Amino acid sequence: MDEVVRLARTDAAAGLPARVARQRLADLGPNALPARRGPGAVRRLLGQFTNPLIHVLLGAAVLTFALGEPVDASVVLAVVLVNAIIGHLQEGRAERALDALVAMVTTTAVVVRDGTAARVDSADLVPGDLVVLEEGDRVPADLRLVRTRELRVDESSLTGESDPVAKDPAPVPTTAPTADRTNMAYSSTLVTGGGGRGVVVATGADTEIGRVHRLVGTTGSVRTPLTRKLAKFSRLLTWVILGLAVVAAIVGVLRGEPLGAMVTAAVALAVGAIPEGLPAAVTITLAIGVARMARRHAVVRRLPAVETLGSTTLICTDKTGTLTANAMTVREVVADGVRWRVDGVGYSPLGPHPAAPRAVRECLLAGLACNDADVVERDGRWVAVGDPTEAALVVAARKAGITDVPDRVDELPFTSRRRFMATRHRGGVVYLKGAVERIAGFTGTVDHAEAERLAGQGLRVLAFARAHVPEELELTEDVLRGAEYLGLQAMHDPPRPEALEAVRACREAGIEVRMITGDHPATARAVADRFGLPDDAVHARVSPEEKLRLVERFQAAGHVVAMTGDGVNDAPALRRADIGVAMGRGGTEVAKEAADMVLTDDDFATVRAAVEEGRSVFDNLRRFIVWTLPTNMAEGLVILTAILLGTALPILPVQILWINMTTAVALGLTLAFEPRDPDAMRRPPLPPSLPLLTGALVRRVLLVSLLLVAGSFAAFEFAGGTVEHARTVAVNVFVAAQIAYLVNCRSPRARLRANPWLPAGIALTVVLQLLLTYAPFMNALFHTAPIGLSSWAVVVGLAALAYSVVELAEVPAS
């Protein structure tokens, strides 16, 4: 150990001088893993060509070329390329969005430099730094431990072994395999219990995890249950369509049509009917959702959460810090029958010192002594350093002019499970503070009536006691029995205004809200009252184990449960919940690791915002599917119908390919950018078992495909003029009806301005259609001809008719 300290040129008590740390940081770089390098851009682009659908299309292009149809062949190739490029761009975008999220959740570490401890960004650690580890921390770098206190570490991130490993500073043979070095704490592992100190021996890429990272070096996947379901669906669809295409070609040939023409028709049928754009659209919609949530302070750690959020039916939330501001002020001290009121709000300890009776002073001293927090003035404002509950006790004591406490010798630290804390001071005096029932367990008596009165006002009540335990005796719970009761302190914690509104909004959205708290039942009920929550939605004095059981109970009742948490012991409940939500500021690294989503502002309102965005992601996915399925189906049906009926094709295969290539991107994909529906939180959650294709959706797909097919046949039949002219009118009717249907699929209340992509996509489509209709080279390539004003009137008229039929049919999109 001394060797390590000497080699790192540091000091085991005072740490590095800040100047040296700065210099090393400049020399060695930040303590961060190099940005993940996924497959290169070219590799990823090539990866797009592994899709079997693409193989079918490429085969079709070769076949068409061999049959002497170079134009058709090139258009098929163009479809393939456009789709591959779009897929490639979207995938890159989605991955960048996910990578950016990683950077949003920064981790911090407590480091001792120049003899004082301070919390710094983990990236600023350098070899030689002396790091303090606490329960719930993530080890920020590879550390050689110099001191431990019942330290237990979960090394599963490194070894895959999830049982916590006990650590201590005793030397071990250097020949021991890495995993067996019990005197080391490795970067990225989690402190599940105890604490300790260690000297940084490796940072960034030099750490053990950095080595693993280099070996693996792959990017996270953007797969979710929904994308898997969709992939399966489109595979099935692809085979059905291919089968139909082959049947159609055979029927045509049997009827005496030339083989070449039938092959081209079959290719167009398949290319038109297969919704190639679907995977890209899903990915981009999810990525947009993730980015929108991040902007509203909800960082998604696991992509499937985006989907599940939309169907959340129950949110279990913490009280302190999530529903309330966690800005504590002591309002009243009760000691020896005296009620002493404390004025002022916030953490300022200044002001007149009202003379406090002796019993009250002893109670205040206990609060100041049994305390790890402080208050400091920063930019003219007093702020809490450490636990706000304890900071409030510091303020209360200082307001009474109490500032000095005897030196502390040792302590029993506060944990949610223990619900009290004790500190022993020079001479053997021990101060205790904690939950009223816990302190009563030691003292035998507390002022229960007063405690109930204060809790009933929504105040957080702590009880205080004093004991005497000689320094030779070990400080345990047993030796504290018989402690002397000193009094109560009651503190106010105002509700967060946004949370008040958010709870109301959730209930309007059909989502049940339950408050889960470690606090006293009377306090919890009084606070719940402010939020309009009935008593049976309040679970007080809940232990982390009970949290897990609650989640399981709610899930068994059919709920999709979102659960917030911040402590080490909350991890199992967070993992078990459908959406585990960790606090970004107040939460431990262990909780964040277990969570699906991290709130960077710890605010309940953010859970609501995330649910809203989750619903909107679902809406947009549905919108895209509802738009794309009938348009694709109609593209295939136009050709299938003509072949089966033995009539002239109203739209040529090459024209179908053109429509397919231009509209899927210019029109369909714009739906992914639709703003969220203002009504999204005014309807009940979607049942999680809801299939992708509901009966209503299937009916709508059928209706719209029939309209498109009928419209193009009718246009072709009645347009007159040359066959090129008639087909051009039919193509324009088909595209115009697609545009009209796009408007049908928009969110009914969103303003057009909110999604500029949509009008831009429509404008682009119109320009492309004008080119197709009037540019001579396009006329030559695609067998089209200019059309007159009256034909445009027919085009617009039929599109408007299709729009009205869909609106009037009132087939809901979901």
Ligand SMILES: Nc1ncnc2c1ncn2[C@@H]1O[C@H](COP(=O)(O)OP(=O)(O)OP(=O)(O)O)[C@@H](O)[C@H]1O
């Ligand atoms: N620093 C502390 N020292 C001693 N006792 C404490 C301290 N903080 C809280 N307590 C006591 O322990 C109880 C539980 O606190 P805990 O922090 O687990 O829950 P909570 O923050 O009130 O609830 P939640 O955050 O789940 O809404 C409190 O009601 C209080 O009586």
